[in-house]
Amino acid sequence: MAVIGRFFAILFGFIAACLVASIVVLWAIFFPEMSDVSLDIDQGAINMVLGFGFILVSGFALMPAFILALITEAFSIRHILAYAVVGGLAGLFCYLGFIPFDTVNMTFNGIVRRHLEVMVGAGILGGVVYWIIAGRNAGAWRALPPAPPPLPPLPR
Numbered sequence: 283m284a285v286i287g288r289f290f291a292i293l294f295g296f297i298a299a300c301l302v303a304s305i306v307v308l309w310a311i312f313f314p315e316m317s318d319v320s321l322d323i324d325q326g327a328i329n330m331v332l333g334f335g336f337i338l339v340s341g342f343a344l345m346p347a348f349i350l351a352l353i354t355e356a357f358s359i360r361h362i363l364a365y366a367v368v369g370g371l372a373g374l375f376c377y378l379g380f381i382p383f384d385t386v387n388m389t390f391n392g393i394v395r396r397h398l399e400v401m402v403g404a405g406i407l408g409g410v411v412y413w414i415i416a417g418r419n420a421g422a423w424r425a426l427p428p429a430p431p432p433l434p435p436l437p438r
Contacts, residue, residue, distance in 0.1 A: 284422075284423035285423055287423070288355070288416075288419075288422075288423045291415065291416040291419070292351050292355075292416045294415060294416070295411070295412040295414075295415035295416030295417070296340075296343075296344075296347050296351070296412065296416075297340070298411050298412070298415055299343075299347070299369070299408035299409065299411045299412040299415075300336055300339050300340035300343060300347075300408065301336055302404075302407055302408055302411045303339050303343070303373070303404040303405060303407060303408035303411075304335035304336040304338070304339040304340075304404075305335070306400070306403065306404040306407055307335060307339060307400055307401065307404045308335040310400040310403075310404075311397065311400060339376075339404075339408075342376040342379060343372055343376060343405075343408070346368075346371075346372035346375065346376075347372065347412070350365075350368050350372070350409075350412075351416075354417060354420040354421070355420050355421050355423075356421070357421070358420055358421025358422075358424070359417075359420055359421075360417060360418055360419070360420050360421070362410065362413050362417070365409040365410060365412055365413035365417050366406045366409045366410055366413075367406075367409070368409055369405040369406050369407070369408045369409020369410065369412070370402045370403075370405045370406040370409065371405070372405045372408075372409070373401040373402045373403070373404050373405020373406065373408070374398070374401065374402050374405065376401060376405070377397065377398055377401035377402070378390060381393055
């Protein structure tokens with residue numbers, strides 16, 4: 283039963299991490315000139331942009347997140363720094379998946395530094411959100427239940 287509970291915690295953590303990462307990416311890319319939050323933004327447009335961003339981020343982050351969940355559950359890795367680093371790497375690889383690669387020169391063509399920084403930052407934040415929800419207890423389902431207390435001595 284503990285494995286089923288962990289599965290749902292991992293799934294919920296992945297969904298929350300993808301939602302937070304998509305909010306970071308879309309807010310930074312679509313509204314770079316905004317330094318403060320104003321209420322003049324059309325909420326319907328924001329909801330639509332966040333929905334598409336969530337689908338995009340979760341689609342590209344599914345395999346790295348699945349591999350992360352398997353590794354952390356197998357080795358009971360619970361440190362927040364590990365999740366932040368792997369989240370940043372996942373953001374980096376998701377960004378590099380969009381960039382054309384020149385096989386002759388062995389270089390990426392058209393890397394925009396700001397977009398790279400935003401994707402890595404969103405990955406780090408997504409990794410931290412995943413750690414808050416599911417990573418703090420990674421591998422805990424394998425722990426043995428506590429031993430029952432010893433029986434009292436029999437009366438004579």
